[in-house]
Amino acid sequence: MKRLLIALLFMMGSSVYAQEWMLKTNLFYDATTTMNLGFETRLSPKWTLDVSANWNPWSFSDNRKWKQLSFQPEARYWxxxxxxGHFLGAHLLGGIYNMGNWNTDFTFLGTDFGQLQDYRFEGWMLGAGIAYGYQWLLSKHWSVEAEIGIGYVYSRYDKYECPHCGDLLEENKPHNYFGPTKAAINLIYVF
Structure with missing residues (x-):
């Protein structure tokens, strides 16, 4: 996390003109107690590079876990x-996670979230996707954007017997996912 912040500060320092870069936060992540920070810089009149990081280190009551650390760089064409206005993006994503002890009883695009009630999953993920978004200028320094993306994620995880403790049941198990990979309502400060 420290290296990411240093890299972001370095990239910010490389731009000296107004509206060449911006900082943002995803309000969806904020609502789930996930700390997040995004940075975007102009590469040319119609191209930008957006890099976001998300971190949720918390364990909730009853040892419920939805821990994750993820990064998502995206090239955008405006x-x-x-x-x-309108933009299209191509993004990569990667991260690590530790999840379990959640009373969820649904399957979404082939992923059985109901298993989170009785098992704990710890692993990593890599993926790529495409996105569409729109940005509204509110003032000289403030904007709001909405974005939705779909893509593919490959993951490997270890599965544990129960959400609290438990023996290792499966090790280094692969999982493939195709579906939404990005959803954002970003509040943006423009420099």
């Missing part, structure tokens, strides 16, 4: 001009 239809009009960068930081304004």
């Amino acid at each position: 239809f009009c001009e960068s930081f304004n």
Whole structure:
């Protein structure tokens, strides 16, 4: 996390013109107590690079876990001009997770979230996707953007017997996922 912040500060320092870079937070992640920070910089009049990091280190009551650390760089093409209006993005994503003890009883696009009630999963993921978004200028320094993306994620995980403790049941098990990979309502500060 320290290296990410140093890299972000370095990239911010490399831009000296107004509206060449911005900081953002995803309000969806904020609502789930996931700390997040995004940085975006202009590469050309219609291209930008967006890099976001998300971190949820918390264990909740009754030892419920939804811990994760993830990164998601994205190249964006803007239809009009960068930081304004419609854009398309291509993103990568990667991270680690530790989840369990959640009373969820549903399956979504082939992933059985009901297993989170009786098992704990710890692993890593890598993926890629495409996205569409729109950004609204509110003032000289403030903007809001909405974005949705789909893609593919490959994951490997260890499965444990119970959410609290438990013996290792499966090791280094692969999982493939295709579906939503990005959903954001970002509050943005433009420099």
